[in-house]
Amino acid sequence: MVLESPERGFLVKKQVNPKYMKIIDYIKDTKSELKHVNWPTRAQAVGYTIIVIVFSLVIAALLGAFDFIFSGILQRLIS
Numbered sequence: 001m002v003l004e005s006p007e008r009g010f011l012v013k014k015q016v017n018p019k020y021m022k023i024i025d026y027i028k029d030t031k032s033e034l035k036h037v038n039w040p041t042r043a044q045a046v047g048y049t050i051i052v053i054v055f056s057l058v059i060a061a062l063l064g065a066f067d068f069i070f071s072g073i074l075q076r077l078i079s
Contacts, residue, residue: 040048
């Protein structure tokens, strides 16, 4: 493939190695797709982050409680 780039005011055609074209095409496609992304606002990002943190703490507390209960049960069965 031939890419055109301006050098010293002239349009110069440069030959690109075909194995690099896949990388170049991937970067171009990625850049094009990122223009279609609907990014969240700062308030939405903060809100979602808080939800994830709270949910993680609740799950950690539940798992800790189950661990404590089952450890106690096993200790009574063993001794």
